[in-house]
Each structure stands twice: as C-alpha cells, then as structure tokens.
C-alpha cells in the first residue's frame with residue numbers, strides 16, 4: 001500500500017494520505033508528502049493541490065510509536081515547511097480529526113476547508129509535549145494569540161464552526177468535502193499565493209497585562225504538568241520572535257519536553273488506555289443486542305448512569321421503590337440534562353428527545369423487554385440479592401444483569417440467580433456520565449458474550465473499560481483501601497490530615513485523600529469496615545480515627561463536617577480541633593509516639609502502599625496488567641496522569 005497517492009483532475013492534484021487507522025504521520029507518509037510537493041511543483045499541468053486523507057480521519061498527528069527512536073528524515077517540521085514553500089497553493093480538506101502534527105500540516109497548507117463535523121486541535125500537551133512542527137508559531141499567526149495559547153495549553157480541539165469563526169478554517173464544506181475542496185482550489189488557482197504564516201505578524205496580540213491574565217489562568221490549571229507551562233511559554237515566545245526564530249525556539253522546547261520523564265509517563269498512559277480493554281477471551285465474540293437498558297435506583301449513581309446511557313442513544317427505564325423516590329430520581333436525570341444544556345453540551349431539543357427515551361416505574365415487571373439491567377442500589381448484599389431475585393423473575397432469559405457494586409462479591413450475587421452466566425459487574429464512577437472509567441468485573445461463571453456486551457456498552461458510553469477479577473474492591477477500591485489505611489497510619493503517627501492532603505496535591509492529585517473522603521461521604525467506607533470487621537486479622541494494625549469521626553455523625557461535606565469542618569455550606573474544609581483531639585486520643589490509646597512527616601515521605605508511603613497492593617492484585621490475576629492498574633488509578637482516583645500511574649511511577653524510581 002502506498003501511504004500517499006496523487007491523482008490529477010482538471011488541473012487540481014488530489015494528494016491522498018492513506019495510513020490506517022488514523023493516518024498518523026509516520027515515515028512513509030512524510031516521505032510521500034515531501035515527494036508530492038516536489039512532483040506537483042514540477043508538474044505544469046497542476047494549478048493547485050488538495051490534501052485529503054482516506055478513511056475515518058484527517059491526519060491525527062505524528063506517529064507516537066516512533067517517539068524515542070532515531071528520527072528518519074524528513075522530519076515533520078521540514079515537511080510542513082516544504083508544503084508552505086510550495087509553488088502551487090495547497091488546500092487541506094479536513095474531516096474527522098486534524099490533531100497535532102495533522103493540524104500542523106494543515107497549517108503549512110495555504111488554505112483549509114473543513115467538514116462540518118471536523119475537530120481541529122493540538123493535543124500534544126496530553127503527551128507531555130508541545131506542538132513540534134510549527135504549531136505554536138503558525139497558530140497565533142492565523143488565530144488570535146489568546147485562542148492559540150488556549151488551544152496549545154489545554155489541547156482541547158475546536159469544531160468546524162469555531163475554526164471558521166477564529167480564522168483557522170477558510171471554508172466549511174456544504175456538501176461533499178472533496179468536491180467542495182476541489183471547487184475551492186479551482187477558485188484560488190492562478191492567484192498569488194498568500195504570505196506564508198511564518199512570515200506573518202501574530203493575530204491580535206495582547207498587551208502584557210491582558211496576556212498575564214490569560215497565561216496565568218492557563219498555567220493555574222497545570223497541576224505541575226510541565227507541558228502546559230512550556231506550551232504557554234512557547235506561544236508567548238512565538239509572538240515576541242520572528243517566525244524562523246520562533247520555529248527554532250519551539251524545536252528546542254519540544255526536544256526538552258521529549259526528554260522529560262512526564263512525557264514518557266503520558267505516552268505510557270496513551271498506549272495503556274488503548275490496550276487495557278483488549279481481552280483475549282472476547283476476541284471475535286459478538287456482544288448481545290443493546291437498545292433498552294433498565295437501571296435500578298435513582299440516587300446520584302443510578303441517575304448518572306441513566307444520563308450516560310441516554311447520551312449514548314439507549315432507551316432507559318428507571319426503577320425505584322415508590323412514587324416519591326422515582327420522582328426524585330427522574331428529577332435528578334432531568335436536572336443533569338438541563339445542566340448539560342446550560343453548559344452548551346447539548347441543545348434543548350436534544351434534551352427533550354433524550355427525556356422522551358426515558359421512563360420510570362416502581363414495579364420490576366416494567367423490565368420484561370430490556371436487554372441489560374444495571375443495579376445501583378444500596379451497598380448491602382441482602383438488598384442486592386432481593387433486587388436480583390426480582391430481575392431473575394421479570395427479565396428475558398438472555399438479558400444481561402449487571403451490578404454496580406463497588407466492593408461486594410459479584411460471584412455471590414451471580415450465584416443467587418438461575419443463570420449466573422448472565423451476571424456481570426459494571427462498576428461506574430460518580431458522576432457516571434462524566435467519569436471515563438468503567439471497571440468490568442468478571443465473575444467465575446460469566447459467559448463470554450456477556451463480557452463482550454459489557455465492553456460494547458463501555459464503548460457506546462465512550463468509557464475506558466478495564467477488566468477486573470472478583471475481590472473486595474476490585475482494582476481501584478482495593479488499592480484505595482490500602483493507601484487510605486497507610487494514610488490513617490500516618491495520621492495516627494503524627495501527620496495532620498491537611499498535611500497528607502497538601503502533599504498529595506503538590507504531587508499532582510486534584511485533592512487529597514481526606515478531602516476526597518469528605519466529598520464522597522464517610523458512611524460508605526464505614527459500612528464496609530464494619531462488614532469486614534468480623535474477618536479482620538486481630539493482629540493487624542487498625543486505626544479507629546475514621547470510625548470515631550463517623551460515630552459523631554460526621555459523614556463529610558453533606559453533614560457539614562467530617563475529617564474537616566465545612567462552615568456555612570462551604571466546600572473548602574478547615575482543620576477541626578475536634579478531629580485533632582480524636583487523633584491525639586487514638587494515638588495515645590495505641591501507644592504511638594507521634595512525629596512529623598515530610599511531604600516526600602508522605603508520598604513515598606502512599607506510593608509504596610499502592611504498589612504493594614497493585615502487585616498482589618496482579619499476582620492474583622485481578623488485573624490483567626500493571627497498565628490496567630495505572631489506568632484505573634488515573635481515571636478513577638485522580639492519580640496524576642503525568643506521573644504515569646503508581647506502577648509506572650514506581651519503576652521510574
């Protein structure tokens with residue numbers, strides 16, 4: 001297969017890149033593009049060039065799998081310069097996603113025509129990098145500088161409408177993209193070439209004060225990620241320097257970041273997130289039909305799951321125990337969709353259409369036609385078993401029965417129905433319509449096509465689905481339990497909860513473990529500890545501080561206090577002398593001599609606890625790979641992505 005082909009139609013050369021799956025700009029594509037410039041320049045029959053990509057997307061970036069290996073010439077920056085310096089006008093015809101190097105190639109082209117559904121962006125920041133083929137230099141010379149900085153620092157792609165409004169796209173296709181791009185090319189053929197972007201002045205540069213505000217806001221969100229900070233620097237430099245000097249500067253920053261351990265970590269996560277949902281047992285296994293889903297429970301989790309399912313285009317029936325609970329659950333769904341309208345994520349018409357696919361009932365018989373049911377009721381084995389007995393009675397025999405339990409034994413739940421092969425664990429994270437992670441729990445009797453259905457659902461919901469074996473807490477909550485225990489030890493031994501939280505935030509977590517528990521509510525963990533109490537090893541160290549806090553009815557933010565105090569409904573917790581007194585009492589009762597902890601030691605101890613539990617999970621086959629553990633901790637528990645996950649971080653030392 002040739003990665004780049006040229007056809008000539010009515011004096012327009014159509015250069016097609018065909019490098020599945022995402023037309024990454026690997027060596028063969030770069031060579032093909034360089035040759036295409038030379039050939040079309042030399043061909044007098046060619047008046048203009050349309051650059052288009054075959055398959056599902058325009059070029060989605062440099063080939064990440066080539067990173068870290070010796071560069072095979074020509075490099076991408078040179079290819080972009082060749083296109084920009086071509087004697088004939090090049091028109092990029094963009095569909096799907098023009099990302100990273102893909103957008104940089106499009107910026108080398110003299111014009112851009114985009115499909116209405118196309119997305120354009122520079123997501124290098126998510127790989128710990130900045131655009132390295134002129135993106136930070138050409139973007140602020142075609143779109144306003146503030147917009148360019150935002151695109152580089154957030155990596156968030158923009159849509160066609162936005163691209164046209166800010167100057168990135170010259171036209172949005174009205175019909176067939178290729179035909180429209182050819183028409184565009186015919187219109188500009190023979191006219192003077194526009195001034196190359198590198199030779200232009202920046203668009204709408206900001207005065208120093210306004211720039212300070214824009215840059216400050218972007219950097220504030222970096223959470224210690226170097227590529228965000230250096231991306232903002234690169235755009236600032238690109239505005240200050242002339243084009244060629246800015247290109248050199250960008251290259252230097254790109255190389256600096258390529259050698260940064262954060263980039264190695266982020267590239268590890270990129271491939272890990274794509275490999276974790278590949279499960280040998282379901283290769284080639286067809287999933288069961290999925291159109292209509294039942295959800296048991298309309299609490300925060302149940303309602304969030306309903307919203308996620310509706311947004312994926314599925315019909316949903318919610319079951320609650322009585323009219324009032326059902327009305328409250330339905331309101332939660334309607335309100336969440338309203339919030340999505342307010343945030344511009346969906347239109348009001350879409351919300352109305354989605355609510356048209358959503359019904360509720362308080363009798364289980366309403367589930368007689370569903371293809372899948374997800375149970376999201378209280379974490380109590382007896383309650384779950386009652387629900388599954390009802391599901392066994394009313395659902396069609398091939399319907400998949402899923403539990404959203406976060407700790408309970410899915411084998412025991414499965415054994416409670418006639419056909420355990422149709423029972424699976426689907427562990428969502430709250431808010432279920434936002435969080436990317438889905439743990440797919442595999443009980444012993446699970447049928448392969450039910451497992452395949454779990455993954456098919458994950459794909460429909462655009463989740464990162466990670467298979468997990470049955471154990472108390474699966475992958476994520478089991479590791480959470482282990483490192484929370486370690487944090488409890490440290491607190492009893494002398495670290496204040498706010499010191500532990502501050503150390504975690506400094507490492508890159510969005511919040512510390514104690515603030516997180518207060519946000520999630522302390523009662524669920526308390527119930528789990530009480531459940532485990534009879535089987536707990538009496539010789540194991542047990543810290544009673546959290547139990548004592550719960551005994552006072554302090555369940556976190558929702559009760560106004562927990563580990564911290566939340567005066568007047570504030571969401572920012574303040575250290576509380578009552579908690580401090582409990583800690584000191586418990587330390588004394590345990591005979592502990594308290595001492596101080598440095599932030600480094602706190603993080604070391606947390607990582608150590610995560611890794612030793614991770615190793616146990618691997619040894620027991622609960623997780624398929626260390627990558628799976630990293631992906632779970634990053635996407636479900638706030639582990640900083642740029643550290644690569646606990647297992648990766650531990651290997652780096």
Ligand code: 3H9
Nearest residue numbers: 024060061062063064065076099100101123131132133274
């Ligand atoms: C860059 O461009 C640097 C330049 O500025 C400077 C250079 C000098 N390379 O995600 P999917 C694979 S940095 C290699 O499941 P989707 C992926 O591993 C790059 N492989 O599909 C997977 O393989 P497999 C900046 C890549 O439809 C398969 O393609 N660009 C690349 O859900 C399908 O991927 C980015 O960061 C790549 N660049 O989403 C964009 N991209 O099947 C990264 C994908 O073996 N890519 N693969 O598991 C994406 O965001 C998504 O893949 C995309 C499609 C949205 C395009």
